[in-house]
Amino acid sequence: MFIKKSILSLVALLTFIMAAKAQVKIGFEVSFKEPQAHYAEVQMNISGLVKDYVDVKMPVWTPGSYLVREFEKSVEGFTASASGKTLKVEKVRKNSWRVYSAKAKDIKINYRVYAFEISVRTAFIDESHAFLSPTGIFMHPAGMIKSPSTVKIIPFKSWSKVSTGLTPVTGQQFTYTAPDFDWLYDSPIEVGNQDIFEFMAAGVRHEVAMYGGGNYDKERLKVDMAKIVEQETAVYGENPNKYYLFIVHNYARGGGGLEHLNSTTLGATRDAYKTEKGYKGFLSLVAHEYHHLWNVKRLRPVALGPFDYDNENYTTNLWVAEGFTSYYENKYILRAGFDDPNGFVNGLAGGIATVLNTPGAKVQSAAASSYDAWIIGYRPNENSKNNSISYYNKGEVIGILMDLEIINATKGAKSLDDVMKAMYLQCKTLKRGYTDAEFKAMVEKISGISFTNFWTKYVNGVDDAEYVKYFGYAGVKVSTENATPDKPVTGAAAQLTNDGLAITSTTRGSAAWDAGLNVNDVIVSLDDVTVSDAISTLRLRAPQVSLESLPVVAGKKIGDVLKLKVKRDGIDKEIALTLKANPSVRLKATIDENATAAQKTVLKKWMGI
Structure with a gap:
């Protein structure tokens, strides 16, 4: 009787608290x-x-x-x-x-x-x-x-x-x-006289609210945005909304996006819709942010919800949340018909080259980049390229390699698409986010092979991507060449000021780095040629100046010495740079017409067309 009365009292108390709330x-x-x-x-x-x-x-x-x-x-x-x-x-x-x-x-x-x-x-x-x-x-x-x-x-x-x-x-x-503040905080509001149009896709009503004008074609956008929505919904098998809103801010130069539960805010360039590059860029942004409808908002790292709005929310998995989304925007653009296979493989090769050419990729892992987003990712300084790597870029590369590894291991039966769908359904069932170990376990379950070495090298390590090997699974040949063969580089970036050329960054291991050229040093002359004379033949459209574009530098060879006179905190100083070869590479991908049947199977599954 005592236990029964205690339970009844507890129920009454909880009922009172709930009623009060x-x-x-x-x-x-x-x-x-x-x-x-x-x-x-x-x-x-x-x-x-x-x-x-x-x-x-x-x-x-x-x-x-x-x-x-x-x-x-x-x-x-x-x-x-x-x-x-x-x-x-x-x-x-x-x-x-x-x-x-x-x-x-x-x-x-x-x-x-x-x-x-x-x-x-x-x-x-x-x-x-x-x-x-x-x-x-x-x-x-x-x-x-x-x-x-x-x-x-x-x-x-x-x-x-x-x-x-x-x-x-x-x-x-x-x-x-709003049912709660998580939903309210995830619902941006546009107020004004925005241009609004709608389209239906995947059984969902989509609204587009355009601010700032622009040369966009509403009827074309309705058709093309719907294609992207359909391709993305096909991967996950369901669309979690009945309504979705795109808020688009058009500026003279705009970019970027932010995902929400049933909406997104996009930045765009108002006069770029009529160019092939500009239009494809906008659709890529649409594809990226819409993919977050699943990846991040529902298929999410366990740390990203419920949110602590007072403090940082740390996770080591932004390489999945953002990096994989960057990778998938390429797949959706291809599958929706806005790119061709050659453009697809070369676009991905370019993404790999970006990571290879970033010195910080040899210092910071994808997991560490995710964790340090709060202190580095959104607050880069002049040395960030030397000690860090974007989890967007590194995650995209990991997505490419992982996808090809899964497809090859299953002989074309499975792909990263299957992992993403399975993890989405797991998060939905468990009503919580995933841990890194759970994501790895699902990759291994779908692929049937161990990914421990892969995680060690690419997720928690800083190994260079074995792109020749992985692209080879799909019969894609990748050639590597120096970005500027036989041309010397200083490794310094500069900006023109009233006093001269102010150094804004130096690259780890470069001539400038080795010689001790510092950020904020102001170059007064190069080999006794004043800055004003050195730039006299250049047509500058921005204050940024490539030292390699100056005739006094362009005329030199690898190994030559460039003598600089600089001012450092008002004090004159002479610095000698021994010019080096450019360490940056270019990658070119080519689909092999003589690929094996197994390679063609991987390629077909990879592209999904």
Whole structure:
């Protein structure tokens, strides 16, 4: 009887707690009094949370972009009130405000957010539109990440449209709901007069919201974007959404993207849609970000959700999350008909060359690059190319090698596609992300062979890719040549300033590196030729200057000495560079017409066409 009464008491207590939480309502109103000054006005309403005080917090980073950005630095004018009376407010942490609510049932919090950073991961507001990246706009009560909320947008007087992946509230214009703050923080909002069009693909309604104009052809994009969606859905066997939103920001020069649960934000160049390169580049970006619908948002490393919005969230698997997605965008572009086999294999060979030509690839592994994203990946300095490698680039190379290894081992029966689908279904079933060991285990299960040595060399190690071997599985020959045969290089990058050529970086092991030429050294003359004379024959379109393009350098041979006069912190100094051969390579891939039947089987499975 005692145990029974204890259980009943516990059930009653849990029921009371759940009912209390259910009574808490959280709502936001966002308006724009001064969009020309880049401000959003936010009102946060909390009702039913009867406490002595409540802490409200703003995330310090945004999922998908692994850098602590301190969004709270843009918040100002934080005030709170209840029943018309001002409440005491105290800032208790860099991103947390304590409101002494004195058990008030209804609390109103007001604050302003300054938003003037153009990127796909940060909020931006001006007189033409507002892009609300939610982690930099909204706050949540501490401990209540799983609470639902509503958001009402009040557009500026000259704006008429709102685009977001949040669920609209029936009968209430520009009002939306989110089941929890994870969903709210993963749902960007575009407000303004964006050009909106739709298309259906894989049984899903897709909306495209174009800001900034451009020479895009809507009808062409509807067809071509749908092809990419269909190819990607085919790999995973299902599409997890019924609605998906593309927010596209078109600028004079734009790029980049950020994935979300049922939407993405893309940066594009407004006048590049009419060129073959520009159009293919945009479709590649679409393919990359849409693939994150599975890889990252659902098929994800275990550390990436539930999120800690106050601190870094570390994982060693961004090489899968981002690197494999970079690899797959090439496969989707091929399978959707926007590339040919020759372009496909040469594009991948170019990706391998990028890693081979990065000195940091010999220093940092793919796993370490993933883990250090927070301190290096998003904050590179002048020496980063020498001591680190992008998990995008290294992960793409690992994806190429792993895919070919699986296909070859199974004689064309299986590929990396099967691994990705199986891991997606595993994450869906277990309702959590995967560990590195689980991902490796699935690769071995699908391929039927051990990948321990592969992991040692390419994931946790810094070995160069054995591209000749792996491409050979598919009957693809790869030739290697020096990037600039017989031409010397300095290994230094420079930028033209009023004082001369300022060194911006030096490459590990190069002539500049060995001679001790430093970043921020200002070259005054080269072999007694002044900088102004040295560049007089060049048509510079940007301040960046290749020293190898200067006649005084171009006329020299490997092994010759180049004498530089530089100023270092205002002090004159002479430096002698013994010019070296360029260590960078070019790779050229050719599909062998005389490939064996086994190689042709691998090639067909690899390309999927």
